[in-house]
Amino acid sequence: MNNEKNFTKHIIGFIISSILLTVIFNMLIMPQLTKPNIKETNYSFFLDKLEEGSITMVKVENNEIQFKVESEDKKQIYSTGRMNDPELVNRLHKDKNVVFTENFQESNIFMEFLVGWILPLVFFIILWNIVIKGMSKRMGGNAMSFGKSNAKIYVKAQTGKTFADVAGQDEAKEALVEIVDFLHNPEKYAEIGANLPKGALLVGPPGTGKTLLAQAVAGEAEVPFFSISGSEFVEMFVGMGAAKVRDLFKQAAEKAPCIVFIDEIDTIGKKRDGNFSGNDEREQTLNQLLTEMDGFDGTKGVVILAATNRPESLDPALLRPGRFDRRIPAELPDLNGREAILKVHAKKIKTEESIDYNAIARATAGASGAELANIINEAALRAVRNNRKIVNQSDLEESVEVVIAGYQRKNAVISQKEKEIIAYHEIGHALVAAMQKSSAPVHKITIVPRTSGALGYTMQVDEDEKFLMTKEEALARIATFTGGRSAEELVFNTCTSGASNDIEQATKIARAMVTRFGMSNTFDMVALETVTNQYLGGDTSLACSAETAAKVDAEVNDIIRKSHQKAMQILKDNVEKLHELSAFLLERETITGEEFMAILNKESNN
Numbered sequence: 274m275n276n277e278k279n280f281t282k283h284i285i286g287f288i289i290s291s292i293l294l295t296v297i298f299n300m301l302i303m304p305q306l307t308k309p310n311i312k313e314t315n316y317s318f319f320l321d322k323l324e325e326g327s328i329t330m331v332k333v334e335n336n337e338i339q340f341k342v343e344s345e346d347k348k349q350i351y352s353t354g355r356m357n358d359p360e361l362v363n364r365l366h367k368d369k370n371v372v373f374t375e376n377f378q379e380s381n382i383f384m385e386f387l388v389g390w391i392l393p394l395v396f397f398i399i400l401w402n403i404v405i406k407g408m409s410k411r412m413g414g415n416a417m418s419f420g421k422s423n424a425k426i427y428v429k430a431q432t433g434k435t436f437a438d439v440a441g442q443d444e445a446k447e448a449l450v451e452i453v454d455f456l457h458n459p460e461k462y463a464e465i466g467a468n469l470p471k472g473a474l475l476v477g478p479p480g481t482g483k484t485l486l487a488q489a490v491a492g493e494a495e496v497p498f499f500s501i502s503g504s505e506f507v508e509m510f511v512g513m514g515a516a517k518v519r520d521l522f523k524q525a526a527e528k529a530p531c532i533v534f535i536d537e538i539d540t541i542g543k544k545r546d547g548n549f550s551g552n553d554e555r556e557q558t559l560n561q562l563l564t565e566m567d568g569f570d571g572t573k574g575v576v577i578l579a580a581t582n583r584p585e586s587l588d589p590a591l592l593r594p595g596r597f598d599r600r601i602p603a604e605l606p607d608l609n610g611r612e613a614i615l616k617v618h619a620k621k622i623k624t625e626e627s628i629d630y631n632a633i634a635r636a637t638a639g640a641s642g643a644e645l646a647n648i649i650n651e652a653a654l655r656a657v658r659n660n661r662k663i664v665n666q667s668d669l670e671e672s673v674e675v676v677i678a679g680y681q682r683k684n685a686v687i688s689q690k691e692k693e694i695i696a697y698h699e700i701g702h703a704l705v706a707a708m709q710k711s712s713a714p715v716h717k718i719t720i721v722p723r724t725s726g727a728l729g730y731t732m733q734v735d736e737d738e739k740f741l742m743t744k745e746e747a748l749a750r751i752a753t754f755t756g757g758r759s760a761e762e763l764v765f766n767t768c769t770s771g772a773s774n775d776i777e778q779a780t781k782i783a784r785a786m787v788t789r790f791g792m793s794n795t796f797d798m799v800a801l802e803t804v805t806n807q808y809l810g811g812d813t814s815l816a817c818s819a820e821t822a823a824k825v826d827a828e829v830n831d832i833i834r835k836s837h838q839k840a841m842q843i844l845k846d847n848v849e850k851l852h853e854l855s856a857f858l859l860e861r862e863t864i865t866g867e868e869f870m871a872i873l874n875k876e877s878n879n
């Protein structure tokens with residue numbers, strides 16, 4: 274591969290340059306370091322010392338004499354110029370003390386070799402190690418393992434997750450249990466001749482526990498578990514993705530029976546399209562994955578799990594039988610699921626005995642497992658903030674709102690006039706909701722502003738989980754959304770920008786009624802829009818002519834106008850209660866559904 278070549282080049286370059294540097298070090302710096310300490314002196318000093326007989330060593334050169342004088346307490350090397358003195362050598366020779374020498378250094382070859390050659394090399398090796406470590410940290414730990422997949426091998430102790438950590442998701446668990454069981458005793462399946470799927474695809478919205486489920490499988494299966502994320506295949510080097518896939522499957526085959534988990538598979542598994550500007554790297558990786566999945570035989574016991582929240586964008590080749598032929602949905606939890614998830618996470622914190630998890634679960638319709646986990650954590654944080662040692666019901670209720678609408682903005686300054694408008698707006702929603710039969714009961718109304726930008730809101734909580742929405746309920750919801758604006762119009766004879774979110778939501782429902790639910794008067798059961806990504810926000814794309822689109826717009830407008838008129842009528846009929854409730858809300862800032870209903874019923878009884 275390109276990168277392996279590059280890497281070898283790097284190493285060779287490094288070795289050459291460190292040897293060069295060592296040579297330079299030896300030539301230039303070593304002599305300086307080992308140079309003896311020499312004092313300049315004059316010739317007569319030399320002669321004096323010679324007569325004294327205290328010179329022990331001498332080195333005679335063409336125009337310089339170096340000599341060593343040793344007295345009892347010190348040694349010193351001197352240097353002086355050479356005079357024209359032909360008898361000098363004889364005189365020196367006569368003095369039996371003097372030794373002629375070439376070099377004053379008591380040279381130690383071993384030490385020199387050590388200092389001159391080994392030390393620099395050791396130094397460079399240490400330096401190289403530090404550089405590599407720094408590099409690999411920046412590159413995600415694989416600078417030294419080019420061409421290797423870095424799928425981590427999970428074993429039981431490492432993820433620490435089991436199926437007990439996954440609440441709800443019973444269907445998904447059941448399917449996965451079967452796979453784990455197959456890996457434990459394949460004979461049972463082989464006996465009857467059954468083939469287990471080679472691959473299973475976990476699909477569902479973000480935060481529903483797909484990754485968690487895979488980790489739980491790792492914990493349950495007493496087999497090696499390879500886990501890698503789709504994005505890890507697509508790295509900065511071209512060609513690495515395919516190499517990694519190959520390597521991953523090679524490792525897996527060696528360790529079989531085992532499980533391979535590819536998270537966020539849509540990063541590499543996107544549909545290949547015909548245009549030339551396609552991403553070659555990704556396609557190569559995908560092709561390699563397809564080949565590998567065909568290549569190994571299922572009886573060996575390599576099971577491939579993958580997770581994605583964009584199944585519709587996956588290449589059909591990946592989904593055909595023999596590859597990811599089994600789909601395991603991880604849907605948003607229902608009421609029971611939410612309660613179970615809350616309880617699983619509440620085990621990790623200290624709570625009062627009497628917490629009503631069902632109430633919290635009812636207030637969080639549509640929340641994912643991740644959001645519910647977050648709610649529990651927020652509650653614990655709130656308890657700490659309030660200097661309490663355990664979490665109580667109000668912590669949980671408040672944290673539901675924090676997760677839905679953000680933190681309270683306690684010091685936001687809102688003028689009295691605006692506060693009044695907001696109070697009427699919220700009571701408008703609540704009254705319209707309460708006065709319609711097909712509408713969920715009001716749970717709480719507040720005009721405390723939130724960090725999400727909401728200036729107040731009305732929370733409605735259904736008695737029990739709803740899976741279907743009738744036309745009446747849809748219309749009632751639209752009317753409720755228009756209730757806020759209607760109250761502003763009725764009481765203040767004006768309208769504010771505060772209704773923008775209501776408008777958006779009402780339009781969304783009305784549009785879906787016309788284009789997808791077949792609930793309009795103009796069109797029959799015609800699909801005018803298709804949902805393009807079911808699990809990520811549910812974007813839709815229009816599938817009709819421009820004229821039809823214009824009719825759709827007119828119809829949507831019509832539905833909303835009628836609902837708006839209906840809401841207005843409800844408020845007009847109950848204008849006394851509107852005033853009384855708004856004044857009450859303005860004073861209290863937050864009121865419960867019971868308080869709201871009490872005032873509403875008291876009035877109507879009179």
Ligand code: ADP
Nearest residue numbers: 438439440479480481482483484485642643646
């Ligand atoms: P994704 O589906 O996006 O991969 P994750 O598996 O990463 O979601 O879930 C994120 C977190 O949400 C988990 O770590 C866990 O704390 C929580 N969670 C999600 N679903 C569940 C569940 N069914 N039971 C318990 N916790 C869950």
Ligand code: MG
Nearest residue numbers: 483484536580
């Ligand atoms: Mg995930």
Ligand code: ZN
Nearest residue numbers: 757771772775
């Ligand atoms: Zn509103």
